[in-house]
Amino acid sequence: MIPPAALAIHLSIGQVYAFSVFNLPLSQIIGVTVSAPADWKLTTIGWIFSIAIVFLGLSAAVFGKWLERVGPRKAMFVAALCFSGGFFVSALGVHLHQIWIVYLGYGVLGGIGLGIGYISPVSTLIKWFPDRPGMATGMAIMGFGGGAMIGSPLAVALLDYFSSPISVGVSETFLVMGAIYFSLLMFGVVTVRIPPEGWKPENFVPSSKPGKLITSNHVDADTALKTPQFWLLWVILCVNVTAGIGVLGQASPMIQEMFEGVITAEAAAGFVGLLSLFNLIGRFFWSSLSDKIGRKTVYAIYFGLGLLMYALIPSLGRLDTAILFVIGFGIIMSMYGGGFATIPAYLRDLFGTYQVGAIHGRLLTAWSTAGILGPVLVNYIREIQINAGVDKAEAYTVTMYIMAGLLLIGLVCNYLVKEVDAKHQLFKEKKREGL
Amino acid sequence: MPNINFLKRKREKGYDKMKESEVEKSPVIYIVLAWLFVSIPLMWGIYQVVLRSLPLFAGS
Numbered sequence: 001m002i003p004p005a006a007l008a009i010h011l012s013i014g015q016v017y018a019f020s021v022f023n024l025p026l027s028q029i030i031g032v033t034v035s036a037p038a039d040w041k042l043t044t045i046g047w048i049f050s051i052a053i054v055f056l057g058l059s060a061a062v063f064g065k066w067l068e069r070v071g072p073r074k075a076m077f078v079a080a081l082c083f084s085g086g087f088f089v090s091a092l093g094v095h096l097h098q099i100w101i102v103y104l105g106y107g108v109l110g111g112i113g114l115g116i117g118y119i120s121p122v123s124t125l126i127k128w129f130p131d132r133p134g135m136a137t138g139m140a141i142m143g144f145g146g147g148a149m150i151g152s153p154l155a156v157a158l159l160d161y162f163s164s165p166i167s168v169g170v171s172e173t174f175l176v177m178g179a180i181y182f183s184l185l186m187f188g189v190v191t192v193r194i195p196p197e198g199w200k201p202e203n204f205v206p207s208s209k210p211g212k213l214i215t216s217n218h219v220d221a222d223t224a225l226k227t228p229q230f231w232l233l234w235v236i237l238c239v240n241v242t243a244g245i246g247v248l249g250q251a252s253p254m255i256q257e258m259f260e261g262v263i264t265a266e267a268a269a270g271f272v273g274l275l276s277l278f279n280l281i282g283r284f285f286w287s288s289l290s291d292k293i294g295r296k297t298v299y300a301i302y303f304g305l306g307l308l309m310y311a312l313i314p315s316l317g318r319l320d321t322a323i324l325f326v327i328g329f330g331i332i333m334s335m336y337g338g339g340f341a342t343i344p345a346y347l348r349d350l351f352g353t354y355q356v357g358a359i360h361g362r363l364l365t366a367w368s369t370a371g372i373l374g375p376v377l378v379n380y381i382r383e384i385q386i387n388a389g390v391d392k393a394e395a396y397t398v399t400m401y402i403m404a405g406l407l408l409i410g411l412v413c414n415y416l417v418k419e420v421d422a423k424h425q426l427f428k429e430k431k432r433e434g435l
Numbered sequence: 436m437p438n439i440n441f442l443k444r445k446r447e448k449g450y451d452k453m454k455e456s457e458v459e460k461s462p463v464i465y466i467v468l469a470w471l472f473v474s475i476p477l478m479w480g481i482y483q484v485v486l487r488s489l490p491l492f493a494g495s
Contacts, residue, residue: 001461004469011473143473149480187472263491270488277484326491 002128005191006121006140009076012181012188013083013117014147016056017276019049019106021155025168029097032168040099048107050371052086055111057368060119064361065221067116068354072124072192079117080185086110087178094171118144118364121188122344123357127195130353131204134295134345138287141341145280149273154180213296213417217425218352224359229350229420232413237343238366238373239410240302243310243403244336246374247329250382250396251275255325257392258317271326275333282334287341295346296417302335303411310404314397340367350420377402 026045030036067075089105121140129136158176162169224230247254252268263271290298309332316325343363348356378399385395 001466001469004466004473007473007477011477143477146477146480149484150476153480153483184473184476187469191469267491267493270491273484274488274491277481277488280481322491 001191002121002125002193003136003139005188006125007143008184008188008191009079009117009121010140010143011147011150012184013079013114014144015151015177015181016049016052016110016114017145017148018151018155019052021152021159022170022173025159025163025170026094026102028168029094029170032166044099048090048102051103051107052111052114053371054368055108056114056118057365057371059112059115060361060364061115062361063112063116064119064358065355067120067361068123068221068358071194072120073189075116075120076185076189076192079113079120080182080189081113082109083113083117083185084178084182086113087174087181091171091174091178094174115361115364117185119357119361121192122360123353123355124192124194126344126348126356127199127353129201130199131201132288132291133348134290134342135284135288137344138284138338138341141287141344142280142283142337144340145276145283145337148276149280151177213294213419214349215352215420215425217422218354219350219359219420219424220426221355221358221362223424223426224351224355225362227420227424229417230359230363232417233343233346233350234363234366235413236299236410236417237339237363238370239406239413240306240336240339241367241370242374242377243306243406244333244339244374245370246378246399246403248272248275248279248333248336249375250378251329254396255322258325258396259322260393262320263322271329274326275329278330278333279337282337283341286335286338287345290342290345295342295349296414298338298342299346299414300411302339303407303414306332306335307404307407307411310400310407313400314394317393317396350417352425354426 023042023045027035027039027042030039063075086106086109089109090102091105093099093101093103093105122137125136125140126133155173155177158173159169162172162176219227251272252265255263255271256265256268286298286302309328313325313328313332316328319325344356344360347359347363351359381399381402382395385398386392
């Protein structure tokens, strides 16, 4: 019952990736069919998503230790209240046409729900599946990738239903989506349980010779911050997400400009959807594979193969057919998702299970940083290239090589990851005393 | 027939913190229903994505 509970949480909060569906209707609340002068600008609306992602990172970092103290059920309940509450408050903001209320609702309140909800089921799953932590966390985090696949068509269907000649129907859509997501989140809340101390699945015998990087001890969240391993993983997550998020945001114009006259806007939208599917599959596939071949090896594949793929993309973009280009990007996106899903198991290997949720929460600040770095890198480098007279189709070449360079940094950091020094570890007896 | 003990324990305070002796498998029907509850919307979402990606291959 625990994996579906975790999946329910992540499927709900993953809706954030589909928020752009609301951009156009939010910019036509007064004009309805076209944007009126008093309507919100797209740049103003864009801040809603950005605020939500910043608060995701901040709340995951701040509330991680609280989550470890109160348990996943209370934390998930708070996440459910915040995330769905964010929709309700935003519905009021749209109704009153006050953007600050929407920022406060979906951005701040929803963002806090996202952060707490994201880390809540992860440490619980690691404790229930000590034999396959990668697969278990991959399954949940896969839901975050799948959330947009549900959120986007659901929002489109509701907007169609509620729109009328006098309203775009955003306010009503927010209310219904808030109620739907609250129900899905509450399913996770009532179903989740944490196992007793030292619980092991039937027939599971821990290896007498665990891998070099797999500890049987524990490191608390504050001490983890003082280790080089934490910061190496921070950089690893940051560069992997920067590279992925940068091209994900530009995927639609990129394929249209590289295959001008071949790929239509409609086909490009299909390409973006397909990348989400690769992202989702990668989260489960790569993290499950990491249980077999080890976390360090799987990250070496992400960075080594990723580097090669980014370097190949400009050549694939010069071919007559887009199929190899799509497959190449699909592999890149699968490893982008895999990087998210494998990191909790990597943390568990290095720091133990004691406060892995809190450590994971603090590591997610790398995501917030990458969320700003990635699009900025891609957009600005492209702009500089075009201003310098480079052809639009060729303008992405330098960007791809820079992304490959970022992955090289990740490869080196991953190589430098060693086991945590014994002086940082809490031994099992002390941990039971509540230290 | 639902497992009464299972339902009773659900109402107990602090249920999410189990004792060693309390760990037992959930009834199969609950597991199936739980998976259906999350996988139906997920499959619907995947179907929508595949449907939207068809023009990409037609264009190629």
